[in-house]
Amino acid sequence: MTKVVTFPSPGGPVPSKARAPALATFKQVDKVFANEVTALTGLDLEIRTGEFLALLGPSGCGKSTVLRLLTGLAEPTRGEIVWGCERPQFGFVFQEPTLTPWSDVFTNVWLPLRLAGVSKHEARTRIEEALAQVGLSGFAKAYPRQLSGGMKMRVSIARALVTRPSVLLMDEPFAALDEITRLKLNDDLADLQASLSATVVFVTHSVFESVYLADRIVVMAARPGRAFAEINVEAPPIRREGFRLTATYADTCRRTSNALHEAMGEAAPSELME
Structure with a gap:
């Protein structure tokens, strides 16, 4: 059984979401694929209702498998x-937008509802609402090109939101974007x-990114994938750019970086500087 090291928030009360009821709990979960690759072993993980949980770790640690x-x-x-x-309604955002190039934005967002048998006319209000939520109200007739x-990526998020999910799963959605765009989308996602x-x-x-967005970070170790450390993030309920300039943000980034290096079997950066 993997021991999970918990790093509490430095000072201040425990975040209220840490006391929220469990949505789903992984209990000693292993996942071995047909090619005999072990993606996860002994995973103990609790996902709490209403929280923003970040899964942080190197490639091959089983984050996407979760x-x-x-x-x-x-x-x-x-x-x-x-x-x-009961198993909730999920929305899924992938690393790539995966939009159909021959369809306009409105039709791309309609896709999950169309697959569920909802007509374009019936879906109109929900599609317009989802586009407004991601700041694309004026782009319904635009094409991906x-x-x-x-x-x-905003269109991809709108497509996930149009089903009105209670759980949003996001698999490295901003990894391929430039830094300025990524920071802006971080702000928009937090809001x-x-x-x-x-x-x-x-x-x-x-x-x-994990420290800026998350209420809680689970650092995962690879080969085989497992939870290594859990870090609570003490931050304002709604993140703003100024949070990145605070001592709390810097300290939490340091502790998270140390935990990630330790999960990969490397010396923590703070130790190398001593």
């Missing part, structure tokens, strides 16, 4: 996932999650 297990696209080889309620990378009160499980390789 998302697939949550949605039911994959099943545990051993162990179990216990739900605190006319959009920037950041705008394409969106606060307004929706949805649970977000966010996969990332970025220490800085």
Whole structure:
């Protein structure tokens, strides 16, 4: 059984979301694929209702596999996932926008509702609402070739939101974007999650992104994938650019970076400087 090291927030009360009821709990979950690759071993992980949970770790540590297990696209080889309620409605945002180039923005966002048998006319209000949530109200008739990378990702997020999910799963959605666009979308996602009160499980390789967005970070170790450390982030309920300039942000980034290096079997950067 992997021991999870917990790093509490420095000073101040425990964040209220840390006391929220469990949405789903992984209990000693293993996942071995047909090619005998072990993606996860002994994973103990609790996902709490309404929180923003970041899964941080190197490639091959099973972060994306956790998302697939949550949605039911994959099943545990051993162990179990216990739900605190009925399995919720999921929205999924992938690393690439995966938009159909021959369809306009409106039609791309309609896709999951169309697959569910909802007509374009019936879906109109929900599509317009989703586009407004991501700041694309004026782009319904635009085609993907006319959009920037950041705008394409907004369309992908709108497509996930149009089903009105209670849980939003995001698999490195901003990894391919330039830094300026990525920071802007970080701000927009933080605002969106606060307004929706949805649970977000966010996969990332970025220490800085995880600390800026998350209420809680689970650092994962690879080969085989497992939870290594858990870090609570003490921050304002709605993040703003100024949070990145605070001592709390810097300290949490340091602790998270140290935990990530330790999870990969490397010396922590702070130790190398001593």
